[in-house]
Structure formats: C-alpha cells, structure tokens
Amino acid sequence: MEAPKNESFRDSIGTVTEDGKRAWVYPKKPSGRYYERRKIVSYVLLTFLFVAPFIKIGGNQFLMFNVLERRFNIFGFPFWPQDFYLFVISMIIGVVFITLFTVGFGRIFCGWICPQTIFMEMVFRRIEYWIEGDRNKQRKLDRQQWDAEKIRKRLLKWFIFLVISFLIANVFLAYLIGSDKLIKYITDGPLEHLGTLFPLIIFTGVFYFVFAWFREQVCIIACPYGRLQGVLLDNKSIVVAYDHKRGEGENGRKKFRKNEDRQAxxxxxxxxCLQCVHVCPTGIDIRNGTQLECVNCTACIDECDHIMESINLPKGLIRYASEENIEKKKTFEFSPRLKGYTAVLVILIGVLSGLLLLRNDVEARVLRLPGQLYERKGESIISNVFTYKLINKTTEEIGDINFKLRKYKGEIKIVSNTGNIVVPEQGLAEGTLFIEIDKNNLKGDKNKLMIDVYSGEELIETTTVSFLGPRSYN
Ligand code: SF4
Ligand code: SF4
Known part of the structure; x- marks a missing residue:
C-alpha cells in the first residue's frame, strides 16, 4: 500500500515502547460479519485439531508426527523411514502451496487458519474478555492495586489458561507419540511414565508462556512466515488494506462533525476515530499501509464497517483489497495470475494425492549379499545369494509370503526354519534367499530379474535384482 509520509512507525514494532519495554496490547473485543465467520472456522478447526489424533483410518491414526520413531501418518497414510522421500515431497509441496497462496491472497492463513491466531484470539482472548471485560476494563484492572477483585480475576484467568495449556499439551503429545500410547500412559498413571510426564509439563509451560505472556510477539518476532511477507507480497496481493484514496481524500482524514460537508x-x-487501531491485536495502525505485524485478522475491517454504518457512509474503507484495486479503483478480479496460481496449486495437490494413492502398503527389498558373486551347482545351475527385507505398513499381519521369478525360469529358495514367512503388522521380516537359474537361461553375466512377492495367491509387490553369472557359458 502507498506509504504515508512519516515512516517512523517502520523503525520499531508496535508492541515495544521507545525505551525498549513491552507495550502490552489491550485490543477491543471484535464484532462483525468477519468475526462471526472466523468464529465458525475456528470451531471447525479446533474440533479437527483435538479430534484428529483420535480418529483411525484402516487402523492408522489419522494424523501423527512421531519424530522419535520416525513414523508419520498423514490423513491415515503411514509414512515409514523408507517413505521419507514422500514425506519430504509433501513438505515441499506444503511450502510451495503456502508461498503461492501468500503471493495471491496475502496472509489469509495467519488470520483464519494459523493455530497460534485461533488459540490466541478465539480461545484465550475470549476467556480474558469474559473474566476481565473489554479493552478499557482490562486497562483499568492492569493499573489498579492488587485488591481482592484483581487477585480473584487474575488467579481465575491464569488457572483457566493453565488448564487449557495442559489440554493442548496432551493433544500435542497425541500427535507426537500416538493417541493409543497417550491413553495408555494416562490410564497407567503418569508416574509410571516419567519420561513422558516431564515433556508434558514442559509443553504445558511453553503453551502457557506463549498464550498468557508472549502472545502476538510470536507473529511479530518469532514466526518465520511473517518475516517472509516483505518478499512474497506485491501490489496485486489481496491483503487487509485501508483505502487511503477514499479515507484521506484531498485534504486528509478528519474527526467527524455532524452536518459538515466533508466532501466539499x-x-x-x-x-x-482510532477504532481500527484499538481493535488490532498486534497494536498497529492499518492506515499506515501493509505492515509486517498485520496478521490479517479482519478485526479492523469489522470495526471500521461499524463506524461507516453509524455515519451513513459505505462500508469497506478497510477491506480485503490489493494495492492495485485501491489505486485504480478496480473491483476485485480473479486475475489470470491468480487463476494460474490456483491451477498450479490444484496440480500440486493432484501430484501429492497420486503419490499417496500409488504407494504400496508393502515394500520389498532384495539385495545382493555383500562380497558374493555367484556359485555353480552341479553342471549347469548358477546360484546367487541375496538378503530380503519386507516392510508391512498396514495394521494387519501378512502371511504365507512366497517369491516368484517373472520371465526367467528358475527357482527361489528361502532360508527359513519354519518355511512360512509372516510379516507382522506395521513391522518387517528379513532373511536370506537363493536364486538358482540354469546357465542356458541366462542372457549374459549381468541379468536383471524381476521378483514378484505374493501373499498366498495375491501379488503384493514386485522388485528387481541383478543376477550374476559367468562371462562365458562354455
Ligand atoms: S491491522 Fe487489522 S487485520 Fe491487521 S492485525 Fe491489526 S486488526 Fe488484524
Ligand atoms: S475505524 Fe475507519 S474511520 Fe475510524 S480511524 Fe480507522 S479507518 Fe478511520
């Protein structure tokens, strides 16, 4: 957005005073059409966040990020260390997705979807309004002596904040170690699992610190995504913006006076009226233009709309708009650029879905035993020895495993005590096997063999190996 003449506000952040102290923000309680919509979105997302680790699909936790055991479930698809490339690809797609989305639509993610904003504005802040009242009452309470009222209100608030932080920490743990383990640890009693209890207490402390004290500083100071805005946004990006052309007119803004012809x-x-500033949870004045601190929460849009309504002027002085929209007075268009970005996003999502759907539930690896070439057996049989590893990513045991050569005539002999290979659920089976082929059936000294892996009669995986034979067959 067009920069105002005085740019001194860019030299500091809105939540730090000139002498370097924290300027505590007491935002006015938002209300309006966007706030109501954000409430609905936040209810849906909070429900999802709390329920997702307890949903199972085909026995797999819907979402799990078990960093310690390097096991990840995304939408019920388990990712093993062997699938790490897929996980990395999906993370890259995620980053590209967010980047493209930001270039087109600004920080919509921060205002509507980011868990930090949702918890801060839709949970903790609303509890604060409920206990301490709106902006002016909070400021008054802060200034007043530690009397009975202040102690009661503050203790109640801190206690509720702590309980919610503890709940969030538990859900966070369910994502990390798996909900089954979490439930087991809770039913066993926390003292039985001190190794998990300590991280839980630390997580609770971190969440409490973030939501009770650090608050908007996360978005302003700590979040790398916020810091990227300067590079990602351009004059076509849709952001929460003040229409400075309309707001300032020829001779600038001015306090309202009844029956005054402002246009003349x-x-x-x-x-x-400064209501857009008072309602801002990051303590900025959106009229100064797009700023790093703005999380696109839309509170100032709602607030300004109320003001415009009350003085019979059209709403939308602050609205979702691009700099171009404001400068050229064009209405929002789904421009070719945005269409292009949307197409790229759709393609990326398609690629990710395809990768996930094409992935096998069972993975087989057959590798030559290091240092081994080939062995002759009798007159014409050439034998190679291999190790095999079968990984079962499903939640059901896979039994009656057998291997068959495709195209080549030959025999696969498994070194096994029981004769029956079983791959346990979400586990692996490994061992040794010999492949024996008549030298007359070989095509050279290096032969690429395809091995089909069956469970009973069902083909579950195909893999390839290199089979060595003698250079000359005479
Ligand atoms: S400027 Fe407006 S949209 Fe940005 S953070 Fe403040 S209130 Fe929210
Ligand atoms: S709420 Fe609207 S009218 Fe009031 S100061 Fe902000 S932009 Fe101006």
Whole structure:
C-alpha cells in the first residue's frame, strides 16, 4: 500500500515502547460479519485439531508426527523411514502451496487458519474478555492495586489458561507419540511414565508462556512466515488494506462533525476515530499501509464497517483489497495470475494425492549379499545369494509370503526354519534367499530379474535384482 509520509512507525514494532519495554496490547473485543465467520472456522478447526489424533483410518491414526520413531501418518497414510522421500515431497509441496497462496491472497492463513491466531484470539482472548471485560476494563484492572477483585480475576484467568495449556499439551503429545500410547500412559498413571510426564509439563509451560505472556510477539518476532511477507507480497496481493484514496481524500482524514460537508472540504471518509487501531491485536495502525505485524485478522475491517454504518457512509474503507484495486479503483478480479496460481496449486495437490494413492502398503527389498558373486551347482545351475527385507505398513499381519521369478525360469529358495514367512503388522521380516537359474537361461553375466512377492495367491509387490553369472557359458 502507498506509504504515508512519516515512516517512523517502520523503525520499531508496535508492541515495544521507545525505551525498549513491552507495550502490552489491550485490543477491543471484535464484532462483525468477519468475526462471526472466523468464529465458525475456528470451531471447525479446533474440533479437527483435538479430534484428529483420535480418529483411525484402516487402523492408522489419522494424523501423527512421531519424530522419535520416525513414523508419520498423514490423513491415515503411514509414512515409514523408507517413505521419507514422500514425506519430504509433501513438505515441499506444503511450502510451495503456502508461498503461492501468500503471493495471491496475502496472509489469509495467519488470520483464519494459523493455530497460534485461533488459540490466541478465539480461545484465550475470549476467556480474558469474559473474566476481565473489554479493552478499557482490562486497562483499568492492569493499573489498579492488587485488591481482592484483581487477585480473584487474575488467579481465575491464569488457572483457566493453565488448564487449557495442559489440554493442548496432551493433544500435542497425541500427535507426537500416538493417541493409543497417550491413553495408555494416562490410564497407567503418569508416574509410571516419567519420561513422558516431564515433556508434558514442559509443553504445558511453553503453551502457557506463549498464550498468557508472549502472545502476538510470536507473529511479530518469532514466526518465520511473517518475516517472509516483505518478499512474497506485491501490489496485486489481496491483503487487509485501508483505502487511503477514499479515507484521506484531498485534504486528509478528519474527526467527524455532524452536518459538515466533508466532501466539499476535501476530507476523506476516515474520521480518525482510532477504532481500527484499538481493535488490532498486534497494536498497529492499518492506515499506515501493509505492515509486517498485520496478521490479517479482519478485526479492523469489522470495526471500521461499524463506524461507516453509524455515519451513513459505505462500508469497506478497510477491506480485503490489493494495492492495485485501491489505486485504480478496480473491483476485485480473479486475475489470470491468480487463476494460474490456483491451477498450479490444484496440480500440486493432484501430484501429492497420486503419490499417496500409488504407494504400496508393502515394500520389498532384495539385495545382493555383500562380497558374493555367484556359485555353480552341479553342471549347469548358477546360484546367487541375496538378503530380503519386507516392510508391512498396514495394521494387519501378512502371511504365507512366497517369491516368484517373472520371465526367467528358475527357482527361489528361502532360508527359513519354519518355511512360512509372516510379516507382522506395521513391522518387517528379513532373511536370506537363493536364486538358482540354469546357465542356458541366462542372457549374459549381468541379468536383471524381476521378483514378484505374493501373499498366498495375491501379488503384493514386485522388485528387481541383478543376477550374476559367468562371462562365458562354455
Ligand atoms: S475505524 Fe475507519 S474511520 Fe475510524 S480511524 Fe480507522 S479507518 Fe478511520
Ligand atoms: S491491522 Fe487489522 S487485520 Fe491487521 S492485525 Fe491489526 S486488526 Fe488484524
């Protein structure tokens, strides 16, 4: 957005005073059409966040990020260390997705979807409004002595914050170690699992610190995504923006006076009521233009719309708009650029879905035993020895495993005590096998063999190996 003449606000952040102290933000309680919509979105997302680790698909936890055991489930698809490339690809797609989305639509993610904003604005802040009241009452309470009222309100607030932080920490743990383990640890009693209890207490402390004290500083100071905005946004990006053309007019903004003809006086529609500033959870003035601190929460849109309504002016002085929209007074268009980005996003999502759907539930690896070439057996049989590893990513045991050569005539002999290979659920089976082929059936000294892996009669995986034979067959 067009920069105001005085750019001194860019030298500091809105939540730090000139002498370097924290400027505590007491945002006014938002209300309006966007706030109502954000509430609905937040209810859906919070429900999803709390329920997702307890949903199972085909026996797999819907979402799990078990970093310690390097096991990840995404939408019920288990990712093993062997699938790490898929996990990395999906992470890259995620980054590309967010980047493209941001270039087109600004920080919509921060305002509507980011868990930090949702917990802060839709859970913790609302509890604060409920206990301590709106902006002015909170400021008054902060200034007042530690009397009975202040102690009661603060203790109640801190206690509720702590309980919610503890709940979030438990859900976080369910994502990390798996909900089954978490439930088991809870039913066993926390003292039985001190190794998990300590991280749980630390997580609770971190969440409490973030939501009770650190708050908007996460978005302003700590979040790398926020810091990237300067590079990602351009004059076509849709952001929460103040229409400075309309707001400032020829002669700038001016306080409202009844029966005054503002247009004739050349003043814009902004009546300098500061309500958009008071409602901002990051303590900025959106009229200064797009700023790093703005999380696109839409609270200032709602607030300004109320003001415009009350003075009978059209809503939308602050609205979702691009700099181009404001400068050229064009209405929002789904431009070819946005269409292009959307197409790229759709393709990326398609690629990821395809990769996930094509992935096998069972993975087979057959590798030559290091240092071994080939062995002759009798007159014409050539034998190679291999190790095999079968990984079962499903939640059901796979039994009656047998291997068959495709195209080549030959025999696969498994070194096994029982004669029956079983791959346990979410586990692996490994061992040794010999492949024996008549030298007359070989095509050279290096032969690429395809091995089909069956469970009973069902083909579950195909893999390839290199089979060595003598250079000359005479
Ligand atoms: S709420 Fe609207 S009218 Fe009031 S100061 Fe902000 S932009 Fe101007
Ligand atoms: S400027 Fe407006 S949209 Fe940005 S953080 Fe403040 S209130 Fe939210």
């Amino acid at each position: 006086l050349g003043h814009g529609d902004c009546i300098d």
